[in-house]
Amino acid sequence: MHSHIRARASVILAGGAILVSACGAGSAPAVAPTVAPTVAATVAATVAATTAPAPVATVAPATSGPGQVVAHKAGETHKLQPKRLEAVFEIDMGDHFFGNPEGDKNPTFTLPAGKTIGIHIHNAGEVLHEIMIGRTLVMKEGEHGYEQNLTELVPSDVFFYYGDVKAEVGGATYEEIEMDEGLVDVWIRLNVPAELKGEWEIGCFAPDHYEKGMHTKLIFK
Numbered sequence: 001m002h003s004h005i006r007a008r009a010s011v012i013l014a015g016g017a018i019l020v021s022a023c024g025a026g027s028a029p030a031v032a033p034t035v036a037p038t039v040a041a042t043v044a045a046t047v048a049a050t051t052a053p054a055p056v057a058t059v060a061p062a063t064s065g066p067g068q069v070v071a072h073k074a075g076e077t078h079k080l081q082p083k084r085l086e087a088v089f090e091i092d093m094g095d096h097f098f099g100n101p102e103g104d105k106n107p108t109f110t111l112p113a114g115k116t117i118g119i120h121i122h123n124a125g126e127v128l129h130e131i132m133i134g135r136t137l138v139m140k141e142g143e144h145g146y147e148q149n150l151t152e153l154v155p156s157d158v159f160f161y162y163g164d165v166k167a168e169v170g171g172a173t174y175e176e177i178e179m180d181e182g183l184v185d186v187w188i189r190l191n192v193p194a195e196l197k198g199e200w201e202i203g204c205f206a207p208d209h210y211e212k213g214m215h216t217k218l219i220f221k
């Protein structure tokens, strides 16, 4: 029942297709042209938004999606990222919080249901962290987590990028992803159905991390 993705140099998962590929320098250029136009547009819009003097918040109404559709940093495009994304969301993971590219700690993230989205979790932490997306907190002796885990209800594709090397897990259901320090980039590609709209939470249940404030709201609408 409780399955975990443990990310070190290798990826271990019960169930789901596993594709591990090493992209050498020769194959790198093939990645860029295949990025979905919607993502390119999103990144371009974001660059414009984040380089403008006006607050980012004023840009949000111009897009049909939520305000957090941003590249990680102004001008940055990802050399490696999943394909076929309708929107990209950036979540930073630090010691001990989740953040947005603007530097806010534990902001509320609003994401669309019914779209194939990429959640890029950028790990800047110096200790092991976990990623759990769920609702209804359970905190009792020997059991820390959520009553419902979104990633157990909705299959997702999980991508780990380490330099030019990637590991991809297709159609996975899991309780959590655990990332060692030093593993920086993980993406979750999923499409949350309308019936699961509402308030969720992203949290880390490494010992004492949740208690230290490492959790924040994710709203699917």
Ligand SMILES: [Cu+2]
Pocket: 096, 128, 129, 130, 204, 205, 206, 209, 214
């Ligand atoms: Cu943590």
